[in-house]
Amino acid sequence: MAALLAAPVRAEIPGKVIEQAKSCVVSVERTTAIGINGERSGRANATGFIVDLGRGLIATNRHVSGTSPAKYRIIFRDGSTAQARLLYYDPFNDFAFLKVSTDAFRGGVTQAGFAKGGALAEGSEVFLVGNNESYEYSVKTGKVVNLAVHKPPRQTLSIQTSFDRTGGASGSPVFDAKGRVAAIHSLGSDTSSFEVPAAYLEDALYMLKAGTLPRRGEPWVKLSPVLLSDAARNLRLPKEAADRIRRARPGAKRALMVQKAVPPARLEPGDVVISAGGAVIGDDSYLFDKMADLAAGGEAELEVSRNGGLVTVKTPVGDAQALKVTRFLAFSGGLFTPYTPEMRLATGYAGEGALMVGAEKGSPFYRAGTKSEEDHRLLLTEFNGRKLAGLADLEAAAAEIEDKAPVNFVAVNLASINRSPRADWVNADLKFWPLKTYSWNQDELDWEVKP
Structure with a gap:
């Protein structure tokens, strides 16, 4: 009976790791003057974290920064404040970068370090530091539930965790057990949360540090994951295509299906993406995004399953940065x-x-x-x-x-x-x-x- 009632064993993240992680976290206040792109005027409070001390860059969510005319105030852990400006927001994924004067950084603040690819697995311990329910630098611990889920509005790749939903946590860094940023918190429900993988932020930061705005491709489609078995039964996905996906991506259960398409896309609703540029995609929407980024302003060549056959489609890819509302x-x-x-x-x-x-x-x-x-x-x-x-x-x-x-x-x-x-x-x-x-x-x- 004692064994049945015993609490489950849970690894404890050292307090020293959590305390060090807090040193890169900040509070973000946004006041929106005029709302565009579905946004409203008003005030909002959330979280951000320092990603580049030398350039004064702070990461937060796109839905925190917004895309409308707004003013931003950053509050540091010591109570000091600084005005910020919006440097960049991603056209598809829920992250953005604010910029402050480097003079605003005082003793005690640090720059977040990113976890290496493959650092997380299902069941990995993670923790979040943010302004949960307006409590500054509060900590939530949890586990990785699913490494690859897809959230709207596009084919956004997200990590599902066991954090419950709390206001003010938007933009919080999600750390692995060693205190490295593995993702940025985006949204949640009462029982779980969804985080944008750090790889997206690192890709954008690489371009920003090189002095250019990140290159993003607009494929003019919305994708949705579909089980290979459903694709074979209902969309007539050829067996040879399903086998190729399973060989290239062991354990794969799904592929990406075109759910919506608008001109000038040459992809069609119901197309199942097999490969891009010769690389098998499976349900890896991050890989699809990178393909689109490389083709921005030109065309991408994709192999798709359409009406039971395999066809090669050359489809236009727009420059998502140029298509923003400016x-x-x-x-x-x-x-x-x-x-x-x-x-x-x-x-x-x-x-x-x-x-x-x-x-x-x-x-x-x-x-x-x-x-x-x-x-x-x-x-x-x-x-x-x-x-x-x-x-x-x-x-x-x-x-x-x-x-x-x-x-x-x-x-x-x-x-x-x-x-x-x-x-x-x-x-x-x-x-x-x-x-x-x-x-x-x-x-x-x-x-x-x-x-």
């Missing part, structure tokens, strides 16, 4: 951005235009939305008789509008099941909501506003 407009109360690949894949609508992502209450364009901040997603396709191929067309057309003049437009409501274009109109109010353009200046790491 310019947006405010006009007559509406907020307009480019129609991004992320939104195309999320909505499944492949048309062209300028996307209205929000509108101020009481403004002319607020009436044109759905009266809900979350659902202000109108894709304007025509504006005063002018076809809109993108944001630049809207900007040129809006510049010709005078105060109180009628504005006719055609739009598709992406928040509605009915995607039929509809005509509407508003009367411009430029006294209270004049035309403004917001442009990202990478050299200054700040948004410029005109006029």
Whole structure:
């Protein structure tokens, strides 16, 4: 009976290791002025960690830094503070880097060291240091549950751990038992959490340290893992292809299937990816990402299973860095951005235009939305008789509008099941909501506003 009631044996991580790990951890406060890309204005508190003392770089989550105009304050363990700027956020994975003056680093702070590839296995002890439920430098311990799970919005490779969910822990470093960063905490539930592998951060840091922005490829698809047995039965995956995956990746149970695709992708929903550039992919979305990164701005050659046969597809790969929202407009109360690949894949609508992502209450364009901040997603396709191929067309057309003049437009409501274009109109109010353009200046790491 005593043996049955005995507590399970759990390895203890030395206190010295945990204490040393805390020295690279910081608190992050973000105040967002204007929300774009589905983000809201307001304040948020989270965690970050120092990854480069010499360059003043701090890692946190993309959903912490945001992609909108914002101000950042870093709070160090000794209580000192520093202002930060957003240096880089990843287009797909949940991490970003903030930059502070190196003068902000005082005695006692250290730079995080990264774990080597293969340092973790299922069952490995890990711990997290963060601002869990606003308690600074609180520690959670847990285990690796699964080394390879896929989380939305894309084919993001994540590590599943046994940490329970807590507010304020976003952006926390996840350490192995030796105090090396193996991942960054991203999201969780009441029973488990999901972490972005450190390899993604290290790849980006390598480029940043070389003085260039990380190169990321946009394949214009959303992938989803599928069991090889299901792919064979339901998608007619050839046995020879499944065998190749198992030989190249011993123990593999899944492959990556194209769930969604939008132009200009030449991949099709239901395609099962076998290899890229001759390398068998299996369900290794990190390897797929690296293939896309190398092909950014050109084409990638992939072997896929399609309708029971094996075909080679050369598909365009966009430059994800260039496709980020680096310019947006405010006009007559509406907020307009480019129609991004992320939104195309999320909505499944492949048309062209300028996307209205929000509108101020009481403004002319607020009436044109759905009266809900979350659902202000109108894709304007025509504006005063002018076809809109993108944001630049809207900007040129809006510049010709005078105060109180009628504005006719055609739009598709992406928040509605009915995607039929509809005509509407508003009367411009430029006294209270004049035309403004917001442009990202990478050299200054700040948004410029005109006029």
